[in-house]
Amino acid sequence: MFPGSYLIGLTDIDEEGRWRWDVDGTVMTCEMWDTLWRGDEPNGGNRNEDCVASANTGPNASTTIKFLDIPCSRWAPLKFICEKYPL
Numbered sequence: 001m002f003p004g005s006y007l008i009g010l011t012d013i014d015e016e017g018r019w020r021w022d023v024d025g026t027v028m029t030c031e032m033w034d035t036l037w038r039g040d041e042p043n044g045g046n047r048n049e050d051c052v053a054s055a056n057t058g059p060n061a062s063t064t065i066k067f068l069d070i071p072c073s074r075w076a077p078l079k080f081i082c083e084k085y086p087l
Contacts, residue, residue: 052069
């Protein structure tokens with residue numbers, strides 16, 4: 001695992017609580033997210049947190065990855081996970 005936090009290209013900016021991938025608009029299903037969100041996340045309903053970032057959390061922060069919602073304006077200090085198409 002790589003240390004630090006990353007934007008993963010998921011947003012609910014169009015409809016609160018309906019998470020879509022930026023690249024193609026595919027909706028993420030709730031079943032998957034139940035295990036991937038960090039504790040109290042997503043919690044952005046009242047704080048305009050419409051983008052998703054990964055975060056190293058837990059007792060072994062180098063291997064425990066969870067997702068949290070953040071304001072999209074906070075992307076500047078974060079790294080990005082990029083999509084690469086096959087040649």
